[in-house]
Amino acid sequence: MDYRAMWESLGMDVKTHDLLCEALPGAFGSVYLSQDNRPEGMDYFYSVVAAIHGLRPAELVEHKKNGGKVVGTFCIHVPDEIPIAAGAIATGLCSGSQFWVPGGEKKLPVATCPLIKASLGARFDRTCPFFRLADMFVGENTCDGKKKAWEILAEDAPVHVMDIPQMKRPEDFAHWENELKGYLKKCEELTGNKVTPAKLREAIILVNKKRKALQRLASFRKLDNIPITGKDMLLVTQIAFYDDPARITEQIHKLCDELEERAKNNFSSFPKGTKRILLTGTPLSIPNWKMHHIIETSGGAVVCEEMCTGIRYYEKCVDESGSTIDEMIHNLAQRYMGGIHCACFTPNAERIDDIKRLVKEYKADGVIDLNLKFCNIYDIEGFFVERELKAAGIPVLGIETDYTDQDSEQLKTRVGAFIEMLGN
Amino acid sequence: MDYRAMWESLGMDVKTHDLLCEALPGAFGSVYLSQDNRPEGMDYFYSVVAAIHGLRPAELVEHKKNGGKVVGTFCIHVPDEIPIAAGAIATGLCSGSQFWVPGGEKKLPVATCPLIKASLGARFDRTCPFFRLADMFVGENTCDGKKKAWEILAEDAPVHVMDIPQMKRPEDFAHWENELKGYLKKCEELTGNKVTPAKLREAIILVNKKRKALQRLASFRKLDNIPITGKDMLLVTQIAFYDDPARITEQIHKLCDELEERAKNNFSSFPKGTKRILLTGTPLSIPNWKMHHIIETSGGAVVCEEMCTGIRYYEKCVDESGSTIDEMIHNLAQRYMGGIHCACFTPNAERIDDIKRLVKEYKADGVIDLNLKFCNIYDIEGFFVERELKAAGIPVLGIETDYTDQDSEQLKTRVGAFIEMLGN
Numbered sequence: 001m002d003y004r005a006m007w008e009s010l011g012m013d014v015k016t017h018d019l020l021c022e023a024l025p026g027a028f029g030s031v032y033l034s035q036d037n038r039p040e041g042m043d044y045f046y047s048v049v050a051a052i053h054g055l056r057p058a059e060l061v062e063h064k065k066n067g068g069k070v071v072g073t074f075c076i077h078v079p080d081e082i083p084i085a086a087g088a089i090a091t092g093l094c095s096g097s098q099f100w101v102p103g104g105e106k107k108l109p110v111a112t113c114p115l116i117k118a119s120l121g122a123r124f125d126r127t128c129p130f131f132r133l134a135d136m137f138v139g140e141n142t143c144d145g146k147k148k149a150w151e152i153l154a155e156d157a158p159v160h161v162m163d164i165p166q167m168k169r170p171e172d173f174a175h176w177e178n179e180l181k182g183y184l185k186k187c188e189e190l191t192g193n194k195v196t197p198a199k200l201r202e203a204i205i206l207v208n209k210k211r212k213a214l215q216r217l218a219s220f221r222k223l224d225n226i227p228i229t230g231k232d233m234l235l236v237t238q239i240a241f242y243d244d245p246a247r248i249t250e251q252i253h254k255l256c257d258e259l260e261e262r263a264k265n266n267f268s269s270f271p272k273g274t275k276r277i278l279l280t281g282t283p284l285s286i287p288n289w290k291m292h293h294i295i296e297t298s299g300g301a302v303v304c305e306e307m308c309t310g311i312r313y314y315e316k317c318v319d320e321s322g323s324t325i326d327e328m329i330h331n332l333a334q335r336y337m338g339g340i341h342c343a344c345f346t347p348n349a350e351r352i353d354d355i356k357r358l359v360k361e362y363k364a365d366g367v368i369d370l371n372l373k374f375c376n377i378y379d380i381e382g383f384f385v386e387r388e389l390k391a392a393g394i395p396v397l398g399i400e401t402d403y404t405d406q407d408s409e410q411l412k413t414r415v416g417a418f419i420e421m422l423g424n
Numbered sequence: 425m426d427y428r429a430m431w432e433s434l435g436m437d438v439k440t441h442d443l444l445c446e447a448l449p450g451a452f453g454s455v456y457l458s459q460d461n462r463p464e465g466m467d468y469f470y471s472v473v474a475a476i477h478g479l480r481p482a483e484l485v486e487h488k489k490n491g492g493k494v495v496g497t498f499c500i501h502v503p504d505e506i507p508i509a510a511g512a513i514a515t516g517l518c519s520g521s522q523f524w525v526p527g528g529e530k531k532l533p534v535a536t537c538p539l540i541k542a543s544l545g546a547r548f549d550r551t552c553p554f555f556r557l558a559d560m561f562v563g564e565n566t567c568d569g570k571k572k573a574w575e576i577l578a579e580d581a582p583v584h585v586m587d588i589p590q591m592k593r594p595e596d597f598a599h600w601e602n603e604l605k606g607y608l609k610k611c612e613e614l615t616g617n618k619v620t621p622a623k624l625r626e627a628i629i630l631v632n633k634k635r636k637a638l639q640r641l642a643s644f645r646k647l648d649n650i651p652i653t654g655k656d657m658l659l660v661t662q663i664a665f666y667d668d669p670a671r672i673t674e675q676i677h678k679l680c681d682e683l684e685e686r687a688k689n690n691f692s693s694f695p696k697g698t699k700r701i702l703l704t705g706t707p708l709s710i711p712n713w714k715m716h717h718i719i720e721t722s723g724g725a726v727v728c729e730e731m732c733t734g735i736r737y738y739e740k741c742v743d744e745s746g747s748t749i750d751e752m753i754h755n756l757a758q759r760y761m762g763g764i765h766c767a768c769f770t771p772n773a774e775r776i777d778d779i780k781r782l783v784k785e786y787k788a789d790g791v792i793d794l795n796l797k798f799c800n801i802y803d804i805e806g807f808f809v810e811r812e813l814k815a816a817g818i819p820v821l822g823i824e825t826d827y828t829d830q831d832s833e834q835l836k837t838r839v840g841a842f843i844e845m846l847g848n
Contacts, residue, residue: 109800109803109806111535111797111800111803112804141591144567144804147801148770149804151771151772151804161591163591165587166571167565167585172587175595175599344568346565346571346572346585347575374800376569379533379536380572382533383531383532383576384575384576
């Protein structure tokens with residue numbers, strides 16, 4: 001299907017965007033289609049990626065034609081439940097391609113993390129339909145780079161900033177509840193719809209269902225014979241940030257049903273002796289498949305991502321017990337602040353506990369601590385992560401990288417050596 | 425006087441510290457003693473620097489012998505008034521020398537700002553008496569680098585973290601008032617002294633007096649013939665973070681009396697045609713005199729620092745009208761949060777208004793926007809600062825540097841060209 005007319009109507013720079021459209025299939029093909037024995041249930045996700053700037057954006061266009069609104073977010077601390085309860089569509093906006101980085105560097109310092117640069121570049125270069133379709137951009141004060149980047153973005157787009165606390169004391173939770181209430185009001189204003197307790201409850205259940213589906217999918221990675229690659233799991237997780245929640249929930253369960261069969265037959269997506277790697281660190285936004293591809297072509301299997309694009313996104317559900325808006329906001333605050341151990345908090349020792357627990361649960365042979373270049377908070381926290389894992393006898397490799405391919409060969413060598421070192 | 429016995433008793437690494445003691449006089453001499461026509465009133469400040477790790481630390485040792493406590497701080501958002509009211513001595517701890525950077529890099533990523541690296545290095549290497557003497561280290565969540573660095577520092581030193589809001593809405597001021605109350609309680613616990621309204625009021629007046637003295641000193645820089653160099657003003661400001669507040673107030677006024685005489689005679693510390701430069705950006709901790717020296721040996725005079733080590737430190741006084749602790753805490757919060765336009769806040773447009781106003785008040789010919797390497801918040805905000813100044817017809821030069829001398833020649837060339845460009 002040809003989406004050019006739609007892209008043009010969205011005010012996109014279609015000519016520049018064509019370059020991305022030309023490059024993506026090749027990149028996707030070499031990373032994904034090269035895999036043997038792909039589950040059939042992945043077809044849906046592959047088809048979504050194949051038309052990533054077409055299929056879903058066309059649905060958003062349709063939604064807007066009917067008076068609906070689109071809310072774009074950049075962070076898993078920001079609850080989708082609230083815009084959904086207001087009748088809006090929530091979509092992730094984090095950008096994972098080097099394609100958008102130079103556009104961001106026109107206004108941001110080079111010494112900014114590639115995720116932030118790419119996100120702003122996607123907006124300013126008009127080369128991403130999601131960045132044209134969002135009626136409200138929800139920024140958050142999680143890190144210095146984002147906090148200040150929203151000021152630049154706000155000159156070109158309607159930005160609402162959520163002030164995430166930096167600590168997790170009782171007064172900080174109270175502050176976050178207030179921020180969520182402000183967000184709810186903003187979403188009501190944007191959509192013109194009142195968020196009723198019934199609507200919010202419905203949204204909480206809807207998003208929890210997506211989480212439970214992802215939990216079910218992840219559980220297969222705990223098996224000795226893992227019936228799905230880390231790359232495929234990552235792709236499903238990434239798409240979960242964009243796709244219709246009910247539909248993707250169904251598709252994930254369909255995939256899980258197939259994996260159930262595979263599991264019965266002790267089918268493994270990896271050859272015997274493949275080393276099990278837990279990835280921790282900064283998020284991997286679509287189409288950032290770089291590290292997974294390197295690991296899984298170097299004798300390793302990614303069994304878990306202790307990342308925003310991983311466990312932190314789906315491992316914990318929101319308590320569904322509340323009946324008033326205030327109670328549900330309280331439950332959302334508990335989940336979206338207490339339940340996420342991001343390096344933006346100080347202190348953040350729970351993250352290290354999480355990694356150690358996940359290493360056991362997913363039987364990881366080693367951990368790769370991955371840092372996007374110029375991400376200060378994860379970079380500094382890496383000091384503790386790597387020290388504590390070593391102290392616990394867990395092999396760990398620290399890697400810093402960006403969205404370019406310039407370091408691929410070096411990373412392959414380092415990752416290969418690390419995996420070899422994990423022994424038998 | 426020989427302070428070696430004191431340094432040893434403080435558990436310092438005296439041998440490594442000797443290297444610093446050997447280097448400092450040369451550095452100080454070439455930057456400061458090379459100046460012609462230095463005011464006699466600067467002698468006090470020169471003598472303080474000459475024995476920076478001796479004179480004042482000896483006073484702190486004496487204070488502690490008598491049961492007193494020392495509170496070390498890293499940020500001008502943290503009010504000295506509170507520890508002073510509790511009977512403690514407050515001292516600045518920010519470090520401005522490359523000497524301490526490698527020590528910080530042992531635990532912090534290289535891509536961290538030199539101020540943070542040097543501060544941690546000074547503690548971990550045991551080469552700064554102030555870092556041995558502080559009974560409480562007060563960190564603050566101003567930037568990602570500091571926020572996460574306190575976690576590392578806290579493994580070796582007693583750290584109290586103050587959570588500075590990231591925005592300036594009414595609820596953020598309320599949050600900051602709470603943080604100040606918590607700080608007051610901490611200081612009471614540390615010293616065993618109750619902070620009474622009378623004591624707090626006294627401390628507010630004491631610190632205001634120091635501010636007023638610095639304001640008086642700065643006012644001479646508004647004259648057409650400036651009777652004091654920017655380097656000397658910077659040194660006085662830097663020492664104000666460490667010295668006894670009453671004594672330095674007196675010494676600054678003594679210096680001002682002398683400058684008064686100079687002003688009457690239209691004496692200028694600079695040759696005719698010297699260009700007036702306003703510096704804005706990240707702080708210049710002692711002994712970081714690099715940019716001032718380059719500017720003032722390249723045909724420029726620094727007339728104002730829109731910096732933490734400048735205007736932001738002394739331009740605004742705390743309202744002295746309160747009579748209860750709560751009222752005074754409110755006044756302190758207004759001054760220490762509302763009155764400081766740090767790039768850690770979002771948005772922070774008031775800073776640009778400040779720069780434009782100061783350019784007029786100090787009749788600056790141009791602005792140098794100075795960024796310490798890897799300081800994200802000022803780096804990103806520089807986008808607005810430089811754009812808005814250019815739009816207002818104010819020449820501006822953006823410079824990024826660190827504590828090393830490696831870029832000195834390049835900076836001299838760039839600064840020299842900028843000053844030449846300012847014309848006649």
